[in-house]
Amino acid sequence: MAEAGVNPVLFEQGGVFIHTTQGDAEDVLLGGKVQLVRKYGSEYIEWNPLHVSDSEPRIEQPDKDWTVVNTVSYRKDNVGAAGESNGKPDAESVVVAHQPTRRSHYSMHCKLNDVKTIRKSKPTLGWSYLVFKLKDNVSMPPLHFHEGGSDKLMAEIKKYVTVATTPTDKRLMVVTPNNCDALTQSFSELQILKETSQTYAHKFFQDPYTATLGGFSKVTNFLKDNLLVNQPYSRPADEYAELMPDMAGLGLTMSLEAEHGYELIMQAKLGPRPEITRSDPVTQEEWKKHIDKEGRITDVPQLMKRIFKGGLSPSIRAEVYKFLLSYYPWDSTTKERTEIKKRKEEEYFVMKAQWRTVTAEQEKRFSKFAENKCIIDKDVVRTDRVHPYYQNDSSSHLEILNDILMTYCQFNFDLGYVQGMSDLLSPILLVMDDEVDAYWCFVGFMDHIGVCVNFDMEQDGMKKQLLDLNKLLQVIDPKLYSYLQAKDCSNLYFVFRWLLIWFKREFTMENILRIWEVMWTGEPCKNFHMLMCLAILDGEAEHMQKEDFGFSDILKHVNDLSCRIDGDVILARAEAIYLQLSEYKELPHVIKEIIGTAPASEENGATTGTESPVSESSIEVLAESEGEQAAEQEQT
Incomplete structure (x- = not known):
């Protein structure tokens, strides 16, 4: 048990049982208490039995993939007899494998930041249980709360980590460390939803994965708190929810240069950006000239x-x-x-x-x-x-x-x-x-057109687009990129909505029709919609830097741009950016691939490390959905 003043107990709940079986023996209940404790500068989940005696049953676990580790955690059952894992001693304790000490026989704990998912029981059960699964895919035994308290524990846990319910399994929660304070602050301050119904707002942010993108399905859990939005111009009070990503779900690594040892931000400047003139729309007479006698x-x-x-x-x-x-x-x-x-x-x-x-x-x-x-x-x-x-x-x-x-x-x-x-x-x-x-x-x-990839459950399509946009920004505007890095914004999550629904909420209806029909042509290059993102950012870069906007300020500013942007201006600027890129002879190969200007032989062939500064390993895939597994077995 943690000592007060040294290892403060943040939460404690008694009447928490581990259910075990011994071969064909009847179910055995081991009573104990669960605690949330702060020690070593981190929060830990601990469970300890209330009584330890020689008569207590000993768990034989030849088929389990975990073993007890000196009262502190469960590890995969691949340790050696000398208490070493993969040939290396455990840094925190000695592994006792299937012969734990009397004191540590059933005790366990795990670092909260090492938890990958938490599965909760079905509401129809007589009591609730929680199953903690660690990042190395080791599942701890289910903790059964015979005297209640599981919801209170989860509420306390959410103070220290982000917990997001998955769309396809409401009982499975993905856990992510709160390692981006600026993001959490920005979401608290960013006004996203102006709803007349507080009930709807509550439901939306309780399970935004379902309420926002029907499950972005299908994109991930989106914002967490009951935020209210001040929609500019014509957005009605109860029109619809804002679409923003959950950072845990996307999990992108953006430190590309340091990771790959390659200077993607070019020291040489691109050529001058050309002036672009837009043309008049195609008329009915002009359209008819393209139709032959058979149609x-x-x-x-x-x-x-x-x-x-x-x-x-x-x-x-x-x-x-x-x-x-x-x-x-x-x-x-x-x-x-x-x-x-x-x-x-x-x-x-x-x-x-x-x-x-x-x-x-x-x-x-x-x-x-x-x-x-x-x-x-x-x-x-x-x-x-x-x-x-x-x-x-x-x-x-x-x-x-x-x-x-x-x-x-x-x-x-x-x-x-x-x-x-x-x-x-x-x-x-x-x-x-x-x-x-x-x-x-x-x-x-x-x-x-391929927009359905934006709504893929695993978010691979959105992840790739954000990474590609990050690379493009490094080339187009290194100064802005460096500024965003300093403000913890280089992940570009604030443009998520632009990409997701193709700028639908950023422009007026007439503007969006013009923009969409232009982008549907596939001209002048692949991924022109990303150049549209850069064009919008280009128009706001000077103002954001002059005002020294922080993380939250940038998100607010981007949100306030809705319906205030001139579509023709952005189209012309995006086309100019394309010409600026395509005319630069020393353009990195990875950028050529994004905009589709790389020769076919290069696109189909593998590139060398010096040609491609970015690898797909920089994308961390969202924790995959869990099966019922141990929890379901315990339920039965």
Whole structure:
């Protein structure tokens, strides 16, 4: 037991049992108490039996992958007889393996920062239990709270580490050390959600993984506290939640140069940034000139360049979007498109009928369906409600928005619905004004444009984009990069929302339609949306540095940019950045790969260490979901 004044006890709970079995013997309960103790400058979870006697059963554990380590922890059962692990003595204690001392027979503890996940029991059990799993994937025996207190322990634990519930398993919590005080402070200060319903705000931040991105699914646990947002301009009070990442889930390593011993920040300056002039939108007359007598679209590369330079006139968006979003092939004839539309309509209504005919009894036994339906119901009534197209509560457009999202869940069972998708669908439905056409264009946006990777459960797509953006910033603006490093912002988490939903909440509706149609062309390079991020940052860099913004200030400032940015200015600046990069002959290979200017032979072949300063090892993958395993066995 920790001594008061030396090792202060932060929390203590008695009536905590370890359940053990001895071969075919009956279940044995070992009563004890659990403590949260501070010692050695860190917090530890400890469990000690209340009584130690010679009559106590001894746990034989040939099939377990842990052993007792001198009252302090459980380790993998790969130690030698001399008390060494992998040939090295334990720095903290001597391993006793299966012959622990009398004092240490059942006692255990672990450093709180070494905990990887915590699994809690089902609420239907007579008592609660917690299972602590360490970062080396060693699971400690379940601690059963026969006298209660597990919730109080978790509340105390959350004071010292970040605990985030996973989307697919509400009983599994991922633990991350609080090693970024600036981030925690910034989230507390950053106003993210202005909700009239405190209940919704509470639910949102209690489990933002589900409430924010329907589980970003599917992106991770997002913000933790009940933050309120002051949405600028036209954002309504109850429109929708902010999309921001959980740092633990992303887990990026951004110290690229030090890690790889390579100076990515170029000492030589890029050439001057050219002045870019945007063109007028493609008109209906110009569009018709690209349609031959059978209805095929001609000179597609030249047309794509025109759309990139000027966008589209509103009068032809509904027609052209079907090609840009792969609803129709560019080389299809008018007759072929009639057949495609007929087939797509039939396919859509078959999928729609599938979910509409799910009965209430079926829904009770179909948790994924019920979860998707619940989140969509909440999101639809908050999406773009200030726009006239969606303003009326009785509007059929809201119902169509709901039906399309539900049907997409039926189309993409694995992904389902993730909050943020309604942001991507809303402008498309507004333009198409047709349920079937809007649905298939949305599918094209998600699948063919590839935005669905943003909502992947493991977040690999978002991690890679943030890392690539970090590399680009080092080249484009080393001064800004150094400044952000000094402010603990070089991870660029504050642009997460920009990437996630393609700037949907940063621009007005008319601006975002122009930006999207331009980016859908794939011109002038791969990952042009990342250059858009750099263009926005470029416009704010001087102000942020002049005001000496700190971590929280930068996040607030970025949030306040919503709907205050000129889309054409950012498009022109992003194009200028591309030309500035593409014309620099000594551009690092890794940057060429990001923007797609590396020769095909180089892209397909392996690069040497000097050519590529960044490796994929700099991405730390989010702790993978746990199985029921030991906890479920203990339950039964």
